[in-house]
Amino acid sequence: MTMLPRAFFQRDPLTCARELVGCELVWNSCAGLIVETEAYTALGDEAAHTFARPSARAFVAAHQAGAAYVYFNYGMYWLFNVLVKGGPEDGFVLIRALQPTRGLPAMRRRRFSNPAAPGVRPKPPEALCSGPGKLTIALGIGGQHHGADLCVRPSTAFHGPADPAIRRLSDVRIGITKSAHFPWRFLAADNPFISAKPTAAAAGC
DNA sequence: TCTTAGATGTGA
DNA sequence: CACATCTAAGAT
Secondary structure, eight states: EEEOOOOSSSSSSOOOOHHHBBBEEEEETTTEEEEEEEEEEESSSSSSSHHHHHHHHHHHSSOOBBBEEEEEEETEEEEEEEEEOSSSOEEEEEEEEEEEEHHHHHHHHHHSSSSSSSSOOOOOOGHHHHHHHHHHHHHTTGGGGGHHHHOOTTTTTEOOOOOOOEEEEEEEOOSSSSTTTOOOEETTTOTTTTOOOOTTOEEOO
């Protein structure tokens, strides 16, 4: 797999979110297969930050496709997105879960020996990156990466393409109340590293 | 396997 | 004041 070029992110957010499933996220000495994503679109999506936040719209205007959009949620967790821009519609892809492939000891250390999260007991590798808040802890992603260009250094980038044999599902997004019926969550089928099992609404895609 | 409370910061 | 979350604990 090679580093995904900027052109990958200059397309429809749903296409990007779907195709990122099966690609690899490389983050310094750590890496993981992307097994779960969600798409957010700049138009008609009330759950997207761009809907209600002028600061998010300013971010889209000021950055290129492939920029990291990192924000702090629930007073505790950083969430990691990539900016999609320049295609039919702008938006974001939220990276929701990884199947770790490299740097597992470092991930385990950050997740389970973290002074900021005392009392969290070690869990199996399936739980290392099985959620958007968990994977930023495991990889050490934080506010310092907000705005970073992910199309420059292979050591901090997405790599692809995905195995053409991969089977994917689309399902409703998780943890939102607005525009909640859009089937814009994308999953690797039958993968134990995802954050939550597919619902009855899931379908192959 | 499920539901629950509680921890916590920020943009608008 | 809602929020793109997570964990341990307790009920089923």
